[in-house]
Structures are given as structure tokens and as C-alpha cells.
Amino acid sequence: TPRVFSGIKPSGGLTLGNYLGAIKRFVDMQGGEFETIYCVMDMHAITVWQDPEDLRHATREVAAGYLAAGIDPDSSILTNQCRVPAHAELAWLFNCVARVGWMNRMTQFKDKAGKNAENVSLGLYAYPSLMAADILVYHATHVPVGEDQKQHVELTRDIANKFNHDYKVDFFPECKPVIEGPAMRVMNLRDGTKKMSKSGESDMERVNMTDDADTIAKKFKKAKTDPEPLPEEMEGLADRPEARNLVNIYAGLANMTGEEVLAVYGGQGWGAFKPALAELAVEKLAPISTEMARLMNDPAEIDRILAKGAEKAKEIADPILDKTFEIMGFVR
Numbered sequence: 001t002p003r004v005f006s007g008i009k010p011s012g013g014l015t016l017g018n019y020l021g022a023i024k025r026f027v028d029m030q031g032g033e034f035e036t037i038y039c040v041m042d043m044h045a046i047t048v049w050q051d052p053e054d055l056r057h058a059t060r061e062v063a064a065g066y067l068a069a070g071i072d073p074d075s076s077i078l079t080n081q082c083r084v085p086a087h088a089e090l091a092w093l094f095n096c097v098a099r100v101g102w103m104n105r106m107t108q109f110k111d112k113a114g115k116n117a118e119n120v121s122l123g124l125y126a127y128p129s130l131m132a133a134d135i136l137v138y139h140a141t142h143v144p145v146g147e148d149q150k151q152h153v154e155l156t157r158d159i160a161n162k163f164n165h166d167y168k169v170d171f172f173p174e175c176k177p178v179i180e181g182p183a184m185r186v187m188n189l190r191d192g193t194k195k196m197s198k199s200g201e202s203d204m205e206r207v208n209m210t211d212d213a214d215t216i217a218k219k220f221k222k223a224k225t226d227p228e229p230l231p232e233e234m235e236g237l238a239d240r241p242e243a244r245n246l247v248n249i250y251a252g253l254a255n256m257t258g259e260e261v262l263a264v265y266g267g268q269g270w271g272a273f274k275p276a277l278a279e280l281a282v283e284k285l286a287p288i289s290t291e292m293a294r295l296m297n298d299p300a301e302i303d304r305i306l307a308k309g310a311e312k313a314k315e316i317a318d319p320i321l322d323k324t325f326e327i328m329g330f331v332r
């Protein structure tokens with residue numbers, strides 16, 4: 001069976017972007033033709049400073065988000081990265097396969113490091129090599145992610161190809177990013193040209209998966225828009241980033257396409273659309289935030305679920321790591 005791997009960093013709270021771009025789609029891929037492995041990427045989180053108490057909390061909160069949204073630990077493998085040492089071990093091997101020039105091309109690194117590239121952690125630079133290990137240590141072939149992770153998954157393919165070529169084997173499979181649906185790049189509610197992210201100055205610019213119903217509704221009602229009514233076709237949204245974002249969010253939440261949303265709301269003004277969007281978002285998200293809060297009352301239970309998932313993950317990852325060592329000539 002083809003394998004799916006994906007994950008989310010516990011570096012702050014989960015947003016609607018994480019939900020539509022990742023978690024909701026993880027749930028959709030579960031229980032079908034794939035074996036699904038979903039992970040809390042704690043070792044990726046520390047590439048930028050994390051307060052230890054915050055990391056502990058956020059790790060459990062991402063796990064709670066997965067569970068509350070419908071990841072079933074009996075049908076998917078659900079764990080956190082640090083519990084499966086094979087990720088870090090394979091990452092070192094990949095550090096010696098990947099080229100510095102490849103890392104230099106990563107747009108996310110350039111954005112995050114900015115002008116300060118001399119003073120970011122070495123881990124932030126090597127981040128994509130650990131990400132490649134996350135995926136390839138399970139021989140996963142399908143990686144559901146939002147638009148911003150596409151380049152990293154493509155680099156994973158380059159690392160697999162170079163390994164296979166250098167060692168004259170056909171060992172690591174080709175993997176591909178799965179980026180499908182209307183909400184693969186959810187934008188900031190106050191500025192439609194910026195991505196919605198966990199960090200960001202104002203809480204009003206994002207919807208958090210832990211927001212309660214009133215907060216969710218308020219954020220959509222106050223979201224930035226323009227004076228025009230909605231067009232009949234998606235092309236009409238080309239130069240209207242805030243409007244396009246809200247239509248895409250509606251589509252993502254309702255399992256519709258943007259075109260289908262406009263078939264209903266085209267020609268109508270914000271006075272009609274915004275309350276409908278707020279209501280839909282509350283209907284879909286409020287039960288998840290309630291369930292997350294319930295799960296967070298029992299962190300020991302979350303830890304048990306993650307520990308059990310790690311045992312299943314190791315059964316797949318350890319033999320693949322062993323074989324990698326053998327191919328490379330290690331005497332163990």
C-alpha cells in the first residue's frame with residue numbers, strides 16, 4: 001500500500017491555514033487506499049527558539065488538533081518526531097548527501113533568515129534535510145502539504161535521487177507533494193497578500209483552531225474586503241486578494257470549489273456573504289476547538305497515544321534505516 005506522511009510543527013497555535021492546508025486533508029486521506037502516518041514535528045520546531053514549557057504545550061496541542069479533527073490513532077499512525085530517533089539519524093546521513101547549494105535555494109529559509117542569515121541556527125539551514133528524512137524513513141510517496149511546503153518536498157525527491165544514484169541502488173522511492181483543493185494557501189484576514197501564519201502581529205489576522213465560536217464569527221465579520229460585490233467567475237477575483245481568500249476559505253470549509261461558491265454568491269455583496277462564511281466557519285471549527293479543549297485536560301492520555309504511535313512508526317522506520325546504513329557501508 002502506498003504510504004502518506006505529513007506533519008505540523010508545534011511552534012505556536014494551529015491556524016485555519018494548518019486546518020485547511022493540512023489537517024482536514026490528512027483526515028480525508030485516512031482509511032482509504034493509503035497507509036497514513038501523521039506526526040508532530042517537534043524537532044523542526046526548535047530550529048527557532050522555543051521556550052521548553054511552550055514546546056511541551058504546543059506539542060500536545062497539535063496532537064489534540066489532529067485527534068479533534070478526526071485523525072483516528074487506530075487507523076493512522078500518530079506520533080511525535082522526537083520519539084522516533086530514526087528521523088534524526090537518517091537526517092544526518094542526508095546531510096552528507098544533500099548539497100549546500102540546494103539549501104541556499106530554499107525560499108522559506110531565505111524568508112525566515114532574512115538579512116540575519118549569519119545568526120540563525122544551523123538547524124534552520126539544514127531543516128529540509130530532516131524533512132526529507134521524515135518522509136523517506138517510511139518510504140512515503142504522497143505528502144499532503146500546503147503550497148508553502150512544495151519546494152521542500154521537491155528537494156526530498158532530489159535527495160532520494162542522489163542517494164540512489166551515488167550508491168547505485170533503487171532504494172528510496174519518488175515522493176510527491178499533494179497540493180489539491182481551493183485553500184492550499186490561506187491568506188491573512190487583514191492583508192490578502194500575506195500568508196496566514198501562527199506568528200504575526202495581530203490575532204485578528206488569523207483564525208486559531210482553539211478560537212471559540214464568538215471569536216471565529218467576529219474575525220470573519222471584521223475581515224478586510226473591498227467595496228465590490230462578488231463576481232460570477234473566479235477570474236473576477238484575480239486582483240482582489242482579500243475577496244479571493246474569503247471565497248477560497250468558504251470553498252475549503254464547505255468541500256466546494258471556488259466556482260461552486262460563486263455560483264451561489266456571485267452578484268451578492270459582503271453583507272450577505274460574510275455572515276454566511278462566519279456561520280459556516282463556526283459550524284465546522286467550533287466543535288473541533290471544544291474537543292481540543294477537552295483533550296487538553298488530559299495530557300497523559302495524549303502522551304499515551306503518541307507513545308503507542310511511536311512503537312508502530314518504529315516498526316516501519318527502523319528496518320529502512322538499518323538498510324540505509326548497510327547500503328552506505330556502515331559496520332554495526
Ligand code: TYM
Pocket residue numbers: 005006007008009010016017018019020021022041044130131134135143144145146147148149152183184185186187195196197
Ligand atoms: P508548518 O508547521 O509550517 O505547517 C503545517 C502544514 O500546514 C500548511 N499551512 C498552510 N496551508 C495553507 N495555508 C496556510 N496559510 C498555511 N500555513 C501552513 C503547511 O503547508 C503544512 O502542510 N516543514 C513543515 C513541517 C514538516 C513536514 C515534514 C511536512 C516537517 N517535516 C514532512 C510534511 C512532511 C512545516 O513547517 O509546516
